[in-house]
Amino acid sequence: MLRFGAVAPFRNRSFRFQWPADLFTSCAFEMETLILAWYVLVETNSVLMLTIYGALLYGGTLIAPMIGVASDRIGPGNLLALMRASYALVAVTLMTLAFNGALSPVAVLILGAISGLVRPSDMGLRGALIAHYMPPDQLTGALGIGRTTSDTARIAGALAGAGMVAAFGIGAAYVAVTAFYLASAALTWRAGGGTTVRAPVSVAPEIIIQPSPWRDLREGIVHIWNTPRLLALVWFAFLVNFAVFPLTNGLLPYVAREIYRIDQTGLGYLIASVSAGALIGSIAMTRSGIRFGLTRIMLVGSVIWHLLVLVFAQMQSVTGGVIALLLCGIAQSITMVSHTVLLLRASTARFRGRVMGVRMMAIYSLPLGLLIAGTLIPLIGFHATASLYAVVGILGTGVIAMKWAASLWRSGPTEDGA
Numbered sequence: 065m066l067r068f069g070a071v072a073p074f075r076n077r078s079f080r081f082q083w084p085a086d087l088f089t090s091c092a093f094e095m096e097t098l099i100l101a102w103y104v105l106v107e108t109n110s111v112l113m114l115t116i117y118g119a120l121l122y123g124g125t126l127i128a129p130m131i132g133v134a135s136d137r138i139g140p141g142n143l144l145a146l147m148r149a150s151y152a153l154v155a156v157t158l159m160t161l162a163f164n165g166a167l168s169p170v171a172v173l174i175l176g177a178i179s180g181l182v183r184p185s186d187m188g189l190r191g192a193l194i195a196h197y198m199p200p201d202q203l204t205g206a207l208g209i210g211r212t213t214s215d216t217a218r219i220a221g222a223l224a225g226a227g228m229v230a231a232f233g234i235g236a237a238y239v240a241v242t243a244f245y246l247a248s249a250a251l252t253w254r255a256g257g258g259t260t261v262r263a264p265v266s267v268a269p270e271i272i273i274q275p276s277p278w279r280d281l282r283e284g285i286v287h288i289w290n291t292p293r294l295l296a297l298v299w300f301a302f303l304v305n306f307a308v309f310p311l312t313n314g315l316l317p318y319v320a321r322e323i324y325r326i327d328q329t330g331l332g333y334l335i336a337s338v339s340a341g342a343l344i345g346s347i348a349m350t351r352s353g354i355r356f357g358l359t360r361i362m363l364v365g366s367v368i369w370h371l372l373v374l375v376f377a378q379m380q381s382v383t384g385g386v387i388a389l390l391l392c393g394i395a396q397s398i399t400m401v402s403h404t405v406l407l408l409r410a411s412t413a414r415f416r417g418r419v420m421g422v423r424m425m426a427i428y429s430l431p432l433g434l435l436i437a438g439t440l441i442p443l444i445g446f447h448a449t450a451s452l453y454a455v456v457g458i459l460g461t462g463v464i465a466m467k468w469a470a471s472l473w474r475s476g477p478t479e480d481g482a
Contacts, residue, residue, distance in 0.1 A: 073206035078141075078197045078255045085251035086190055086210060087217050089148055092244035093183070094221030096155065097121070098335060099229055099237055100172050101317045102328045107169045111318045115438030117176055118314030119431030124181040126428055129284065131185040132192075132421015136414075140193040141256015145249050147182045147189070152245035154179045159238035167234065184427050188420035193256050195408045203408065208349035208401050215346050215397065218339030226332035284418025294419060296468035297407045298426050303464065304366065304399070306429035307457030308373050311450050312338050312392055314434045323446060324382045337386040341393020348394075349401040358402040359472050363465050365399035370457035377450030 073079045104117045124131075135143050154175050161167045190210060198206045228237040288294045316338075320331035372395055376388035411419040433453070440449045465472065 073198060073202050073209055076198060076202075076206075079194065079206060081251050081255035082190070082193060083210065085148075085248045085255060088244040088248035088251070089151070089186065090217030091221040091224075092151065092155070092241045092248070093186075094218045094335070094339075095225035095228075095237065095244075096158070096241050098222050098225040098317075098328070098332065099234060100158075100176065101314070102229075102331060103167075103234070104169050104172055105317045105321060111315075111322070111441055112438040113169065114318055115310075115314060115434040117173055118310075118434045120173060120177040121180040122184050122427055122431040123177055125184045125425050125431070127181065128185045128188070128424035128427070129418065129421040131182065132188075132284065132418040132424070135189060135192055135421070136418055139256060140189050140196055141252060144186070144189045144193060144256065145253040147186060148245055148249040148252055150182060151179060152242055152249060155238055155242040155245055159235055159242055162233070162235035162238055185421065185424045188424040191404050191408055192420045195411075196256065200409075203405060207404055207408075208346050215339050215343035215393075219336045219343065222332040222335035222339065226329045230329060284415055284422060287415050288419060288422055291410065292468055292471035293410045294407070296464055296472050297403060297410065298423055300362070300366070300403060300461075300464050301423050301426040302429045303457060303460040304369075305427045306433040307453045307460065308370060308392075308396075309430050310433040310437050311373055311376070311453060312389060312396070314430075315437060315446075318441070319385070319446065323380075324385060326382060330382065334382075334385065334389060337389040338393040338396070341390040341395075342397040343393075345394040345397025346401060349398060358406050362399055362402035362406065363461060363472075365395050365402065366461045367458055369395035369399055370454045370461070373457070374451055374454035377447050377454060 074083070101114060101117060105111075105114045108114075131143070158167070158172075158175055161171055191207060194206050194210055195203060224240070225237060228240065288298060316334050317331055320326050320328075320334055324330065324334075369392060372388060372392045376385060376392060379385040379388055407419065407423060437449050437453070440452075
């Protein structure tokens, strides 16, 4: 049976270890993001402080290209395992502060900034690691299944995080978060530890010359700049992270508390509704992502996604918001799985880590979007701000589709998945 359908990637030993590792990591991400975002909002009563916390979690996007260089040098599995061990160390610190009654918004912001140095690169390295060992004909299905880890975990993590804090407190909830990170680090090492992508260049038996990491980075950036298809895909990542992810991610605690007047448990349901839709979209991509042109799916999906965000911005009731977020999640997953597959297929093995690093740097637009939204919301309100972002996203998608039409719409079995 493993030869057929969406379960075929599980025939690969590394994937069988990576899938639960990614699941544990994503679950821990969602638990602590919900716990700490709500904590900061309640303690400071400021949407600006909430957006500052959210922005700090993505500070590492600026050094993501260097993380991509490190991935090409030591292997994505080795690097990812080390990163996840660092998440566990930060979680232990937060757990200790919570148990000793020393937790404060300042401590949360500082530790969030530390974790945010490497956390934004986690998703990109997951894709790079899968592409490292997975046959090309199984890549779309494997990435679709891989995406289900973050979607499933976001549902479970949001509900579990809210429930555990309400029942046992932040300290006890962080015991679970720490355990998830430790398990994910161990499983990631089993999935890809000990492998490398590129060996050093040897010019003599006694001498090994390792190229400068800055040269590696420059080569990666030049490669993207001179490859229109890659450049378009990186700009697309910048756009959606600026225009839509702040609304369905970092600002949901504000929406729950100030728009819908619900508590932390209600926030868990809002987050879970986005994730449930994303899970549906990921499953759909494992079944049909290879049959249709992925460029068409990505661009049309983006327009639909932003239109649904525009609808969500007008909702005044929790029920309407949950339905809109569910549909947003479906469009989000279909769009982003298509984008990731296109990006990885357009990248050669030599540059894959650096390409994903630059792509992760594009996520820096998310904290920019959060900070701008945190400034606009007190001035013009959430509904107007969210509507403005959705319109910007639709117009930006159109600009990308037209400017890079020749390279984006180039069809072929290895480029577009058609």
